[in-house]
Amino acid sequence: MEISFSSMAALAASAVALLWLWRFVKWVWLKPKILESYLRRQGLVGTHYTPLVGDVIRNYSMLSETISKPMNLTDDISPRVLPLAKNMLRTHGRIFFTWLGPVPVITLANPEQIKEVFDKVYDYEKPHAFPLLKLLTNGLVYYDGDKWAKHRRIINPAFRLEKIKNMVPAFYHCCSEVVQEWERLVADKGSSCEVDVWPWLVNMTADAISRTAFGSSYREGQMIFKLQAELAQLIAQTFQKAYFPGYSYFPTKSNRRMKEIDREVRVLLGGIIDKRGKAREEGVEAPSDDLLGVLLESNYEQSKGNGMSIEEVMRECKLFYFAGQETTAVLLVWTMILLSQHQDWQARAREEVMRVLGDRKPDADSLNQLKVVTMILYEVLRLYPPVPELSRAVNKETKFGDLTLPGGVHVALSILLVQRDAELWGRDAGEFKPERFKDGISKATKNRLLFFPFGWGPRICIGQNFSMLEAKMAMAMILRRFSFELSPSYVHAPYNVFSIHPQFGANLVLRKL
Structure with missing residues (x-):
């Protein structure tokens, strides 16, 4: 009997092992090869599949080589930020596929095809291939279908223009503090001073999102930002160096730290939200003009039907931080760098501001009268979009123009490649020419989907008005207090850390006016 039981146990173990082996082979080899064959039969071109790793190692190698050396200010940044995609565009045209591990990724650089993806939000969903990203960008940007629609409906009131106008005093306060510190630095040195403006802009936009999101709890918000910034760096390093499913569960030092940061952020957010909830229960008037206050009020109105849980509110707050701070800091740093290079446009912008x-203290209405500043910001967003590409997942067989995409592929919408494409924008596509936007976005392009730094369609970035108004405030206050130029020590080296950062900072020479 014992022999029989042991034999049965061995057979069961063998069967389980064979099942897992079959699943592994199917995942690593059979399914990718079937998908590759399906795509190639329809005329799509792409790289050849390497088992398990796909193009991850190749892409990492190309990135490592490109960021190992700086570039000229007038060079196209695409080969440095998206080296594999740029090379494939050059050799294979506007649609091609590469591999994210065992998943084929179809990159689109054709505006009409990109528009089709943006319009069909229920066919092209957010990819969930990298679980660690959920620690940083979970929430509205991560959801699909009816859940996305519900969250968008609840969050929308927080980003209506009349609500954002109420946040302008917070923008002013944060910008004033930085400008005053820069004035002290310049005064200590005489008439001018070299400053790496990048960390200052990062801290300024972090302070702004802390105050506008959490009002009187902004100090706890500042701590959340510091933790989120560290988390973003750790995730970026992991994403570049090691991509394979299950990696996030390995007890590595960085993985442990990421989980620890997530716990700390949840405790801080939970405390802020709990404090607001208790104030409501006790009849104490809680802040209602910050993002959290508006969100909680909107959610309370929905809760009688189908509102968000506290856990979901916390996820949205984390997203406020990453998206709200990151986009504006990146926009501001490249604006200052490009205006340092193009003194004529800096002078025109300053004249308009004055x-x-x-x-006078700027308000929302006066900031929206700054047409030249707006043209400049649009052109910076074209040349240096904060997020160089967006991704979508195809989870079921989907008709796509003349093609049929199988379930299991991803689609990459390349903002950077489209917005710098000379065939689409003209021979001067790589040049800084804000006059393109003198009559607005619609007149600047033959096709609206040549310019989409905030995305497009139903899932267009909910915070774009927030970011633009904050950027106008910052540039207006900087321009009327300082002139600035590139320092001899400035090294031009854009690189991709979820968004396009200056790898070696942004050393500028500030002069007090």
């Missing part, structure tokens, strides 16, 4: 604002 004419429209004078020495």
Whole structure:
């Protein structure tokens, strides 16, 4: 009997092992090869599949080589930020596929095809291939279908223009503090001073999102930002160096730290939200003009039907931080770098700021009268979009123009490649020419989907007005207090850390006006 039981146990173990082996072979080899064959039969071109790793090692190697050396200010940044995609565009045209591990990724650089993906939000969903990203960008940007629609409906009131206008005093306060610190630095050195403006802009936009999101709890918000910034760096390093499913569960030092940060952020957010909830229960008037207050009020109105849980509110707050701070800091740093290089446009922007604002405290209406500043910001977003590409997942067989995409592939919408494409924008596509936008976005392009730094369609970035108004405030206050130029020590080296950062900072020479 014992022999029989042992034999049966061995057979069961063998069967389980064979089942797992079959699943592994199917995942690593059979399914990718079937998908590759399906795509190639329809005329799509791409790289050949390497088992398990796909193009991850190749892409990492190309990135490592490109970021090992700086570049000229006038060079196209695409080969440095998206080296594999740029090379494939050059050799294979506007649609091609590469591999993210065993998953084929179809990159689109054709505006009409990109528009089709943006319009069909229920066919092209958010990919969930890298679980660690959920620690950083979970929430609205991560959801699909009816859950996305519900969260978008609840969050929308927080980003209506009339609500954002109420946040302008917070923008002013944060910008004033930085400008005053820069004035002290310049005064200590005489008439001018070299400053790496990048960390200052990062901290300024972090302070702004802390104050606008959490009001009187902004100090706890600042701590959340510091933790989120560390988390973003750790995730970026992991994403570049090691991609394979299950890696996030390995007890590595960085993985342990990421989980620890997530716990700390949840405790801080939970405390802030709990404090607001208790105030409501006790009849104490809680802040209602910050993002969290508006969100909680909107969610309370929905809760009688189908509102968000506290856990979901916390996820949205984490997303406020990463998306709200990151986009604006990146936009501001490249604006200052490009205006340092193009002194004529810096002078035109300053003249407009002085004419429209004078020495008055800026408000939302006066900031929206800054047409030249707006043209400049649009052109910076075209040349240096904060996020160089967006991704979508195809989870079921989907008709796509003349093609049929099988379930299991991803689609990459390349913002950077489209916005710098000379065939689409003209021979001067790589040049800084804000006059393109003198009559607005619609007149700047033959096709609206040539310019989409905030995405497009139903899932367009909910915070774009927030980011643009904050950027206008910052540039207006900087321009009327300083002139600035590139320092001899400045090294031009854009690189991709979820968004396009200056690898070696942004050393500028500030002069007090």
